[in-house]
Amino acid sequence: MGLFESLPAEVSLYEVSLRDGLQNERATVILRDKLRLADALANAGLKRIELTSFVSPKWIPQLADADEVSRHVSRPPGVMWSALCPNARGLERARAVGIEEIAVFISASETHNLRNVNKSVAKTLEAFHEVIAPALASGLRVRGYVSTAWGCPYEGAIDPGSVVDVARSLLAQGCYQVSLGDTIGCGTPRQTRDLLALMFREFQVPQLALHMHDTRGTALANVLVGLEMGVRDFDSSVGGMGGCPYAPGAAGNLATEDLVYMLAGMGVGTGIDLEKIVEAGRVAESLVGRVLPGKVHQAGIRGLRA
Amino acid sequence: MGLFESLPAEVSLYEVSLRDGLQNERATVILRDKLRLADALANAGLKRIELTSFVSPKWIPQLADADEVSRHVSRPPGVMWSALCPNARGLERARAVGIEEIAVFISASETHNLRNVNKSVAKTLEAFHEVIAPALASGLRVRGYVSTAWGCPYEGAIDPGSVVDVARSLLAQGCYQVSLGDTIGCGTPRQTRDLLALMFREFQVPQLALHMHDTRGTALANVLVGLEMGVRDFDSSVGGMGGCPYAPGAAGNLATEDLVYMLAGMGVGTGIDLEKIVEAGRVAESLVGRVLPGKVHQAGIRGLRA
Numbered sequence: 001m002g003l004f005e006s007l008p009a010e011v012s013l014y015e016v017s018l019r020d021g022l023q024n025e026r027a028t029v030i031l032r033d034k035l036r037l038a039d040a041l042a043n044a045g046l047k048r049i050e051l052t053s054f055v056s057p058k059w060i061p062q063l064a065d066a067d068e069v070s071r072h073v074s075r076p077p078g079v080m081w082s083a084l085c086p087n088a089r090g091l092e093r094a095r096a097v098g099i100e101e102i103a104v105f106i107s108a109s110e111t112h113n114l115r116n117v118n119k120s121v122a123k124t125l126e127a128f129h130e131v132i133a134p135a136l137a138s139g140l141r142v143r144g145y146v147s148t149a150w151g152c153p154y155e156g157a158i159d160p161g162s163v164v165d166v167a168r169s170l171l172a173q174g175c176y177q178v179s180l181g182d183t184i185g186c187g188t189p190r191q192t193r194d195l196l197a198l199m200f201r202e203f204q205v206p207q208l209a210l211h212m213h214d215t216r217g218t219a220l221a222n223v224l225v226g227l228e229m230g231v232r233d234f235d236s237s238v239g240g241m242g243g244c245p246y247a248p249g250a251a252g253n254l255a256t257e258d259l260v261y262m263l264a265g266m267g268v269g270t271g272i273d274l275e276k277i278v279e280a281g282r283v284a285e286s287l288v289g290r291v292l293p294g295k296v297h298q299a300g301i302r303g304l305r306a
Numbered sequence: 307m308g309l310f311e312s313l314p315a316e317v318s319l320y321e322v323s324l325r326d327g328l329q330n331e332r333a334t335v336i337l338r339d340k341l342r343l344a345d346a347l348a349n350a351g352l353k354r355i356e357l358t359s360f361v362s363p364k365w366i367p368q369l370a371d372a373d374e375v376s377r378h379v380s381r382p383p384g385v386m387w388s389a390l391c392p393n394a395r396g397l398e399r400a401r402a403v404g405i406e407e408i409a410v411f412i413s414a415s416e417t418h419n420l421r422n423v424n425k426s427v428a429k430t431l432e433a434f435h436e437v438i439a440p441a442l443a444s445g446l447r448v449r450g451y452v453s454t455a456w457g458c459p460y461e462g463a464i465d466p467g468s469v470v471d472v473a474r475s476l477l478a479q480g481c482y483q484v485s486l487g488d489t490i491g492c493g494t495p496r497q498t499r500d501l502l503a504l505m506f507r508e509f510q511v512p513q514l515a516l517h518m519h520d521t522r523g524t525a526l527a528n529v530l531v532g533l534e535m536g537v538r539d540f541d542s543s544v545g546g547m548g549g550c551p552y553a554p555g556a557a558g559n560l561a562t563e564d565l566v567y568m569l570a571g572m573g574v575g576t577g578i579d580l581e582k583i584v585e586a587g588r589v590a591e592s593l594v595g596r597v598l599p600g601k602v603h604q605a606g607i608r609g610l611r612a
Contacts, residue, residue, distance in 0.1 A: 003534055004496050087544055153608065185605065188571025193309050202487060214523065217564040217601040218571075221526040224495055228309055251601060258523035265494025265524075295523040295557060297492065302459065 007227065010269040011068050012048065014143075014179070014209060014235045015041055015073040015256060018069075019050040019084055019285060021241030024252060027288040031065050035072055040283045041238060042079045044276035046256075050103060051081045054090030056265035071095035082143065086117070088130045094140075094235050101141040104128050104170070108163045109152035112183070114145075121162075125169045132173045144170035145211065149195065150187035160195045164202060177209055179235055182222065185215025185252070192225045200230065212254045214240060214293065219254040220262050227268070234259060238277065239284035239292035255294025257281045261301060313533065316575040318354065320449075320485070320541045321347055321562060323590060324375075325356040325390055327547030329366045333594040337371050342377055342424035346589045347544060348385045350582035352519060352562075356409060357387045360396030376403035388449065392423070394436045400446075407447040410434050410476070414469045415458035418489070422453075427468075438479045444573045450476035451517065455486040455501065456493035466501045470508060483515055485541055490527065491521025491558070498531045506536065518560045520546060520599065525560040526534060526568050533574070540565060544583065545590035545598035561600025563587045569606060580607050 018038060022029060030035075041049055051073060057064035066083065073081060075098075082101035085091045092100055106124050107113035113121050132142050148155075149163045161177035167178040180195070192210075199208055210226045210233070212219040224236060257277045260270050274296075281297025292299075322342060328335055335343075347355055357379060363370035372389065380389060381404075388407035400408055400534035412430050419427050437447050454461075455469045473484040486501070498516075505514055516532045516539070518525040521529045529540060543559035563583045566576050580602075587603025597604075 003499050003531065007496070080399075151608075184608070186608065188568050188572075190310050190313070190572040213606045215601060216567055217520065217523075217526055217561070218568050220523050221530045223566060224527045224530060225309065251605075255523070256464075261522055262494050262527060264522050266496040295521060299521045299557075302457075302462075302490070302492065 004228070005268060007268055008232055010271070011227070011232045011234060011263065013046060013256065013270050013272065015046045015049040015238065016234065016235050016253065017041070017237040017239065017241045017256070019053050019063065021237040021253060021284070022062050023053065024242035025062065025288045027290070028062065029287045031068055031072065033287045034065070034069050035074075037238075037280065037283055037287060038069075038073050040276070040280035042076050044280050045270070045272040047078055047271065047306065048080050048082065051099070053084035054093045055084070055086055067093055067097050070094070070099055085135070087127070087133055088134065090137055091131050095138060099140070099246055101143060102131070102135050102145045103145060104131055104175070105145045105147065106166060106170070107147045107152070108158050108166050109148040109155045111154035112148045112152045115154070116140065117139070121166060122241070125166070128170070128173055132175065136174045142175050144175035144178045145181055146170070146178055147181040147183040150182040150191060151184055153184050160198045162194065164198055167199065167203065171203065171207055177207055177233065178203075179209035179211045179233075181211040182213050185213030185219070187212065187222050188218055189221050189225045192222045193229065196226060196229045196231065205230050205232055209235055211235035214251040214254050214258075220258065223259065223262070224253065231237065238294070239281040240286050240294035241288060241292055241298055251293035255281065255292070257294050257296040261296045310534070310572070313572060313574055314538055315536045316577070317533070317540060317569065318319055319352060319453070319562065319565065319578065320539065321352045321355040321544065321575050322517070322541050322559065322561070323347070323543040323545065323547045325359050327543040327559060328368050329359065330548035331368065331594045333596070334368065335593050337374055337378065339345055339593045340371070340375050341380075342571070343586065343589055343593060344375075344379050346582070346586035348380065348382050350586050351576070351578040353384055353577065354386050354388065357389055357405070359390035360399045361390070361392055371401050373399055376400070376405055391437055391441070391507065393433070394440065397437050397441055401444060405446070407449060408437070408441050408447045409451060410437055410481070411451045411453065412472060412476070413453045413458070414464050414472050415454040417460040417463045418454045418458045421460070427472060430471070434476070434479055438481065442480045448481050450481035450484045451487055452476070452484055453487040453489040456497060457490055458487040459490050466504045469501065470504055472510065473505065477509065478511055483513055483538070483539060484509075485517045486513035487517040488519050491519030491525070493518065493528050495522055495527050495531045499530045499535065502532060502535045502537065511536050511538055515541060517541035520557040520560050526564065529560070529565065544600070545587040546600035547590050547594060557599035561587065561598070561602065563600055563602040567602045
């Protein structure tokens with residue numbers, strides 16, 4: 001068959017629960033509890049963790065403590081804390097508290113981008129020059145998110161060509177990697193194959209990451225396509241925190257423990273301890289006070305065989 | 307890449323919510339409501355639907371109305387109603403009420419089988435002679451389930467060789483198809499590839515079906531592997547009804563609407579109307595009175611593109 005003949009020994013996970021997760025949860029999580037979750041994630045073996053977002057507290061009150069959480073978070077060796085920085089003011093704050101990597105966020109969909117940041121895609125890319133160049137100049141790494149890369153809640157289908165265009169611009173400005181987000185979790189495997197085939201015509205493996213949502217149950221199937229096509233970087237959120245809390249148990253972000261479970265069962269290493277990430281999922285659940293949609297933290301890991 | 311180069315135009319789904327689903331739900335669903343769900347499923351386009359189980363009402367009180375539900379169910383042309391029949395007495399009852407296909411159930415795990423039916427695997431296979439041969443003699447089709455084919459709650463890992471052995475015996479006795487069940491939802495894609503590779507050394511495509519559980523989020527990823535390796539028959543349960551109700555939102559059976567959504571997004575036909583199966587998922591949810599884990603009936607189908 002040829003299926004899984006070139007599985008990698010290891011892939012790199014990028015944890016988004018503390019930023020993307022918390023900003024989409026209703027619960028207010030206090031500083032001490034955020035630090036507890038941050039410790040649990042680092043302790044489980046995650047090395048790249050998005051900690052917060054340096055936006056105005058008026059926009060995202062859940063992350064109003066960005067400066068404090070950054071100042072107080074533990075700094076175990078080898079763990080890189082990143083933060084979303086939408087503008088120069090955010091970058092300044094991030095630098096002041098020792099953030100090592102920043103992320104910028106844009107949508108492949110004009111309508112979604114307009115509703116999200118009140119600017120066109122072109123204007124947003126232009127404005128990134130005020131963030132990315134100074135960040136690079138002061139030694140920070142910059143990662144780019146391209147959201148709604150599979151589909152948009154307003155526009156429906158998104159032309160893969162426009163995803164490539166936005167990614168090209170981010171990489172040209174100096175992002176070391178672009179993470180493609182299936183923001184509404186509509187992506188199916190053949191579409192993922194086609195999008196990645198187009199991306200890989202132009203970009204290299206380390207330049208691409210997948211940020212899948214499990215809204216319609218297809219997240220791990222899409223990850224599998226990514227793995228087969230050479231993607232080696234995946235975003236996830238412990239417990240499946242964040243996403244669309246339109247219904248109890250409803251899913252948004254792919255849960256880190258579900259991703260690690262599948263990869264471990266395929267012999268693909270992540271450096272993450274499955275027992276500990278399951279435990280971190282339970283910590284996350286206790287903090288937000290709702291049953292989170294991640295499955296392995298509920299079901300346990302019994303039965304796994306690599 | 308070669309990925310998805312030989313996707314089929316169509317696959318066949320086998321619906322298990324009314325039997326496997328209901329017998330694992332706590333709610334008592336009355337006859338009229340079962341018939342309502344049966345109608346919704348047939349109306350959505352499902353052609354092969356397991357309706358009930360002819361076991362002693364003492365074992366499975368949820369299915370105590372097997373005779374009545376079979377007598378009263380609508381018989382639209384092209385819809386085949388099947389039923390689980392563990393023994394000759396069950397077969398007799400099924401024949402009396404016009405069931406066209408029966409299913410028998412066995413575990414690949416000795417311990418699981420012993421706990422389930424109080425017999426060894428060998429003795430269970432022997433006892434099937436009293437069901438399968440007479441069923442075939444009276445013109446019924448017989449389907450076999452092999453459960454715990456990926457792993458067992460008592461024994462852990464299951465030797466794929468023993469799955470092949472059990473499947474061989476069922477097919478030799480006259481089952482037209484064997485459905486491999488990932489009963490505890492522990493399967494990961496490489497394991498699925500290896501199991502299927504072993505099965506396909508000996509069996510033909512129409513002889514194999516996959517019955518995946520989404521307990522750990524891997525159901526659709528495993529379906530994808532099956533699709534790539536040539537499987538054309540998949541079991542599912544609308545709403546994801548059944549499985550392990552250990553936690554709110556916890557998943558067991560793969561949800562029919564999630565499966566249809568992914569397949570439709572890949573251009574693989576099922577003959578099932580996505581809108582109608584989503585509606586059937588909502589009907590199922592209203593009958594069992596809990597939020598069912600299926601995702602697409604919660605999230606809706608917005609964003610799908612084939």
